[in-house]
Amino acid sequence: MAGMEPSRNLVPPKEGALPPIQPDALRSACSNCTLRELCLPVGLSPEDLEHLDRVISKRRMLRRGEALFRAGDRFEALYAVRSGFLKTTVSKEDGREQVTGFQMSGEILGLDGIGSAQHTCDAIAIEDASVCVIPFEELERLSREVGELQRQLHKVMSREIVRDQGVMFLLGSMRAEQRVAAFLLNLTKRLKARGYSSSALVLRMSREEIGSYLGLKLETVSRAFSKLQQEGILAVRQREIEILRSEALGALANE
């Protein structure tokens, strides 16, 4: 039932908002990709795009639960999500682990590996997914020639740092309900940029994964959802969430 279709159970996107998947095509092409305005190629000229196409030659399909890379793996490439959802997790020796992020189409994974030539976290598909493989040595070489690409890569890395700062703030200073509110707002913002509704969504991750990301136990996440529903801010039916009063959600998250 799950099959390999992308993003099936998200709220239907506007026309053409998501790329059609061609499971057979082994070559990707940034030039034609409908994600190019959200992904690494933002702002590249058509000629530069062609150069990039030559570097990003491979794709990789992942079944739900499969790892794109694991901590300790040799770092060789960055990955751009084409379809599906992934999570990244860090873990201590003793096995305790924590989700550090969820990635959707157009977002880049693997930046953690550059510093030490090894990945420092696991990247796992939380639904069937497809990613573009971006061999890093070649990307570095090309970005030495294409200033705009260099700039774009730097921006992607910088934004990741800023995102992490936001999560640190959330983990350090917000209460459970606020964290959940902020999480939902962040998700809908990113989904909206991809053509999805900003008031309804289907969560691709379990309560436990959300809790792990937000520094909460799954029961607490569940209670927060229930509370927000009681207050008339959300309508929650399992993983389907409807945001009834987004201004109230925003107000909550901002204090």
Add this chain to the structure above:
Amino acid sequence: MAGMEPSRNLVPPKEGALPPIQPDALRSACSNCTLRELCLPVGLSPEDLEHLDRVISKRRMLRRGEALFRAGDRFEALYAVRSGFLKTTVSKEDGREQVTGFQMSGEILGLDGIGSAQHTCDAIAIEDASVCVIPFEELERLSREVGELQRQLHKVMSREIVRDQGVMFLLGSMRAEQRVAAFLLNLTKRLKARGYSSSALVLRMSREEIGSYLGLKLETVSRAFSKLQQEGILAVRQREIEILRSEALGALANE
């Protein structure tokens, strides 16, 4: 009493471990800098170092409490700490703020600004400090020519991302005492790399700043120090900390 001397009340470094300060010199030179093995220039050849010297032409002195940059400031440069300590903080509109990091000599500040051309956090000197100014446009240009520099810049950014993942783990899954233990171990590790003792240190930040960084209240930080002292793991006298049983501290932080 405080004056402009660097790092006065840290445990005395081994010979030559910290750079002498020449308050009058307006030019810095990576080629001669004793921090070059900890800072951006790691691994650069003498010739490449000379190129870098041409880009990093200015220094800036900061008094305790002074801001290097603030959220919203136009992003123009990265900064490398020469001496002294800084902190970075993010804040919400309502004024609540949280410390996201402490930076010591050889560490780079300002990476947050690349993505949006504006800084997204404040960087404040928590003691008199001196930084090298690295104009970013010029750094980007030079790193297009010098592959080793490009690589080094990417590493610095990637390590910042990994560092943040570690903090997220700490904030999401560790208890108060563990957080304090991990904090101390992290500080001593970095100080050791700079030639200081790994078993004694003087904190440059207040209990409140530590708490803000660790997602705790200052009273909780204080209690954690007291507890660790009772247990014979630390000797605490105000901001002077001596680590008596570092293996116990490590064991605590790792579970």
Add this chain to the structure above:
DNA sequence: CGCGAGCTTGATGCCGATCAATGCATGTGG
């Protein structure tokens, strides 16, 4: 139909926040 994974809901307990008082070091003016 019955099983199991994931979600919800309730009862209880603990860790850390909060409120409050005291201690300690440094600085200032009389």
Add this chain to the structure above:
DNA sequence: CCACATGCATTGATCGGCATCAAGCTCGCG
């Protein structure tokens, strides 16, 4: 030099939010 103010740290008492433990519940699926 003392009296006093100020900023920071310690310690105690109390409170509240979230974790923990423990049932039920829902839904998809063999």
